[in-house]
Amino acid sequence: MPLLVMKFGGTSVANLDRIENAAKKVQEEVARGYDVIVIVSAMSGKTNELVGWVEGTSKLYDTREYDAIVSSGENVTAGLMALRLQEMGIGARSWQGWQVPINTTDAHASARFVSIPRENIDADFAGGNKVAVVAGFQGVTEGGRITTLGRGGSDTTAVAFAAAFGAERCDIYTDVDGVYTTDPRIVSKARKMEKIAFEEMLELASLGAKVLQTRSVELAMRYKVRLRVLSSFEATDETSGTLVCDEEEIMESKVVSGVAFSRDEAKMTLVRVEDRPGVAAAIFGPLAEAQVNVDMIVQNISEKVAGDAKLYTDMTFSLPVNQVERAKKALEDSRASGAVTYAELITDTETAKVSVVGIGMRSQVGVAAKMFAALAAENINIKVITTSEIKISVLIDRKYMELAVQTLHDTFGLEQA
Amino acid sequence: MPLLVMKFGGTSVANLDRIENAAKKVQEEVARGYDVIVIVSAMSGKTNELVGWVEGTSKLYDTREYDAIVSSGENVTAGLMALRLQEMGIGARSWQGWQVPINTTDAHASARFVSIPRENIDADFAGGNKVAVVAGFQGVTEGGRITTLGRGGSDTTAVAFAAAFGAERCDIYTDVDGVYTTDPRIVSKARKMEKIAFEEMLELASLGAKVLQTRSVELAMRYKVRLRVLSSFEATDETSGTLVCDEEEIMESKVVSGVAFSRDEAKMTLVRVEDRPGVAAAIFGPLAEAQVNVDMIVQNISEKVAGDAKLYTDMTFSLPVNQVERAKKALEDSRASGAVTYAELITDTETAKVSVVGIGMRSQVGVAAKMFAALAAENINIKVITTSEIKISVLIDRKYMELAVQTLHDTFGLEQA
Numbered sequence: 051m052p053l054l055v056m057k058f059g060g061t062s063v064a065n066l067d068r069i070e071n072a073a074k075k076v077q078e079e080v081a082r083g084y085d086v087i088v089i090v091s092a093m094s095g096k097t098n099e100l101v102g103w104v105e106g107t108s109k110l111y112d113t114r115e116y117d118a119i120v121s122s123g124e125n126v127t128a129g130l131m132a133l134r135l136q137e138m139g140i141g142a143r144s145w146q147g148w149q150v151p152i153n154t155t156d157a158h159a160s161a162r163f164v165s166i167p168r169e170n171i172d173a174d175f176a177g178g179n180k181v182a183v184v185a186g187f188q189g190v191t192e193g194g195r196i197t198t199l200g201r202g203g204s205d206t207t208a209v210a211f212a213a214a215f216g217a218e219r220c221d222i223y224t225d226v227d228g229v230y231t232t233d234p235r236i237v238s239k240a241r242k243m244e245k246i247a248f249e250e251m252l253e254l255a256s257l258g259a260k261v262l263q264t265r266s267v268e269l270a271m272r273y274k275v276r277l278r279v280l281s282s283f284e285a286t287d288e289t290s291g292t293l294v295c296d297e298e299e300i301m302e303s304k305v306v307s308g309v310a311f312s313r314d315e316a317k318m319t320l321v322r323v324e325d326r327p328g329v330a331a332a333i334f335g336p337l338a339e340a341q342v343n344v345d346m347i348v349q350n351i352s353e354k355v356a357g358d359a360k361l362y363t364d365m366t367f368s369l370p371v372n373q374v375e376r377a378k379k380a381l382e383d384s385r386a387s388g389a390v391t392y393a394e395l396i397t398d399t400e401t402a403k404v405s406v407v408g409i410g411m412r413s414q415v416g417v418a419a420k421m422f423a424a425l426a427a428e429n430i431n432i433k434v435i436t437t438s439e440i441k442i443s444v445l446i447d448r449k450y451m452e453l454a455v456q457t458l459h460d461t462f463g464l465e466q467a
Numbered sequence: 468m469p470l471l472v473m474k475f476g477g478t479s480v481a482n483l484d485r486i487e488n489a490a491k492k493v494q495e496e497v498a499r500g501y502d503v504i505v506i507v508s509a510m511s512g513k514t515n516e517l518v519g520w521v522e523g524t525s526k527l528y529d530t531r532e533y534d535a536i537v538s539s540g541e542n543v544t545a546g547l548m549a550l551r552l553q554e555m556g557i558g559a560r561s562w563q564g565w566q567v568p569i570n571t572t573d574a575h576a577s578a579r580f581v582s583i584p585r586e587n588i589d590a591d592f593a594g595g596n597k598v599a600v601v602a603g604f605q606g607v608t609e610g611g612r613i614t615t616l617g618r619g620g621s622d623t624t625a626v627a628f629a630a631a632f633g634a635e636r637c638d639i640y641t642d643v644d645g646v647y648t649t650d651p652r653i654v655s656k657a658r659k660m661e662k663i664a665f666e667e668m669l670e671l672a673s674l675g676a677k678v679l680q681t682r683s684v685e686l687a688m689r690y691k692v693r694l695r696v697l698s699s700f701e702a703t704d705e706t707s708g709t710l711v712c713d714e715e716e717i718m719e720s721k722v723v724s725g726v727a728f729s730r731d732e733a734k735m736t737l738v739r740v741e742d743r744p745g746v747a748a749a750i751f752g753p754l755a756e757a758q759v760n761v762d763m764i765v766q767n768i769s770e771k772v773a774g775d776a777k778l779y780t781d782m783t784f785s786l787p788v789n790q791v792e793r794a795k796k797a798l799e800d801s802r803a804s805g806a807v808t809y810a811e812l813i814t815d816t817e818t819a820k821v822s823v824v825g826i827g828m829r830s831q832v833g834v835a836a837k838m839f840a841a842l843a844a845e846n847i848n849i850k851v852i853t854t855s856e857i858k859i860s861v862l863i864d865r866k867y868m869e870l871a872v873q874t875l876h877d878t879f880g881l882e883q884a
Contacts, residue, residue, distance in 0.1 A: 119546035
């Protein structure tokens with residue numbers, strides 16, 4: 051029997067009506083001849099309520115207890131979904147993480163999969179049930195303690211089950227109807243993509259297109275799980291939404307597939323850093339320890355200063371605005387301890403990042419030049435540039451962000467399929 | 468290390484403040500040198516919310532899914548209680564039913580204990596933890612499905628753990644400060660009892676004194692678990708509340724310990740039932756099938772009717788008022804099928820039951836006579852009488868119920884210890 055994995059997020063199971071609506075989508079797939087593994091999140095708001103109770107009880111909480119508590123929301127929706135499917139005459143049962151079992155590491159609150167044995171669920175399908183409803187976001191350690199996978203973990207659960215059970219596809223039902231070339235709230239001509247390659251989705255996901263959790267896309271890419279993003283609030287059929295797949299499935303891909311952005315970026319520059327082996331580690335080690343998420347890093351070439359035998363460089367990096375104070379403190383501590391020397395620390399909290407992403411870039415030259423020219427034509431100054439094989443990112447003044455996104459969307463002709 | 472079981476009901480863990488308050492009571496016992504097994508209910512209202520969702524999804528629901536859903540409330544409070552105890556510097560962890568494991572039958576929604584192996588929790592105590600916080604009301608089948616014990620099951624969980632672990636005492640913290648000689652809302656002179664025998668508590672519990680669930684008292688009696696009922700909202704020490712214990716622990720017991728009552732009783736009389744072997748079964752079998760809870764049953768002596776070779780009798784029984792219609796239909800169906808014959812069905816829905824309970828009755832004569840005389844002196848007519856070794860119950864007009872309870876409380880001197 052062909053098998054599908056269908057995942058419903060918190061807004062898709064927020065109340066009994068929405069659970070019924072989601073169950074109807076499962077019913078449609080069962081009618082098409084599939085066995086289905088359904089992965090459910092907790093009702094939207096429930097996990098936050100539980101986390102609030104944990105944090106209200108203990109500041110430095112035991113993550114084993116945190117996991118035991120916050121995993122309960124998914125158990126409730128899994129049971130309710132199974133009941134609703136039964137009500138529709140579909141053989142279904144719920145599965146909690148320890149019942150499958152979903153074996154994970156014991157890194158509580160951010161556990162990783164170890165194995166998902168198929169025996170129990172396969173036996174349930176063999177016994178006549180058509181649907182296995184699995185509580186997302188959770189697992190169990192070898193020692194029998196409950197774990198969770200960290201926020202957004204239900205997407206990852208879905209992909210892991212699709213891989214373990216060789217599912218034909220993993221459908222992620224959410225509150226948007228697919229992946230767009232950019233945010234339609236900024237560019238009205240933004241277009242829903244029919245297909246997108248894993249690598250592109252990965253860059254878009256980590257750049258702030260919050261449709262899919264990065265880790266789930268990585269996992270899908272590794273196991274070649276065809277991932278579909280579609281809306282649980284609209285009528286859907288087999289061609290709805292956006293398919294995230296191997297690039298080989300995409301016949302002819304455009305040079306640039308999408309424009310991503312991240313609004314609340316800051317830029318910090320360390321001026322006249324003494325350039326010696328190990329200086330980058332001396333700067334970014336303490337930042338990492340201080341939980342600062344450094345994104346782009348640019349180091350200028352070294353220069354000599356007259357009358358000084360040492361070499362000096364400027365080091366610039368970007369980070370989320372709300373981590374600037376933490377970063378400052380970490381750097382000043384490093385300087386005070388003598389681990390790092392610099393003349394000045396310049397902070398710019400009014401920047402944004404804009405990126406173009408596309409696997410077609412690999413075989414095309416001139417994409418960066420075209421991008422820079424387009425921004426220049428609008429008088430948008432570029433502060434930092436970083437590039438990867440399939441992505442070019444620039445840091446610019448925040449006030450120009452919308453203009454830059456619109457300009458690049460036009461320049462690369464993204465409104466046309 | 469001596470061990471205590473402490474059970475906190477839904478109102479005692481209704482929010483984070485109350486959980487903290489309950490945790491302080493656990494802390495006091497740990498300070499006295501006890502290892503403690505804490506049994507928690509769900510936050511008050513949570514189980515009802517979950518049951519509402521189940522019933523809103525499916526009318527004839529799969530009880531396996533019901534159990535998986537409604538058991539989640541206790542998992543949350545168990546985790547929160549463990550965190551709060553850790554915050555106080557007390558080694559503690561939570562235990563869900565399947566982790567202990569609490570092995571039960573697979574009678575979902577009303578499962579019974581099969582075994583509670585001590586290995587895992589004993590190992591946890593041996594590892595240095597002082598408190599095991601166990602989610603009440605739940606268990607797990609041999610096949611790995613979650614079960615619940617039915618409403619009030621957390622009391623039963625507490626007693627079962629006390630028996631399995633040989634606890635010195637099982638303390639049931641609730642929203643009243645003990646067991647009273649009768650309801651203080653009706654008799655202002657009602658007195659809190661220091662001790663009460665299991666048998667008496669059992670009669671009081673099943674008669675409507677809703678402090679402890681009947682099943683938990685039965686279990687405590689069978690395993691001789693000393694049970695204490697006390698308030699979680701007042702300062703308590705080792706002498707607080709009411710101890711429910713073996714009668715041997717009660718030095719000198721009064722003839723009557725308490726007066727119980729049940730307000731909403733109805734009385735049904737089948738007039739001129741043909742009296743032949745099997746007639747009682749023919750009447751009460753169908754009533755049981757119709758889920759009618761018949762309580763008192765009285766059968767008058769048979770009589771002969773002139774010109775008829777058969778014997779006839781009148782059969783009277785009591786039942787909850789809200790089950791009268793169901794009982795009527797079952798009896799009329801039996802009559803229509805010819806299984807039972809009777810001349811008339813008389814229903815009285817304006818009655819109440821009043822009972823006096825006391826193990827001292829066993830060795831004292833004249834208790835019934837004294838009770839009937841006291842009621843007669845107040846012109847209260849007795850409609851039905853039943854007696855057991857330690858209880859005398861009468862059915863009377865509902866409007867006299869309060870008067871009867873006050874009169875009997877006075878007559879047997881219950882205001883004095």
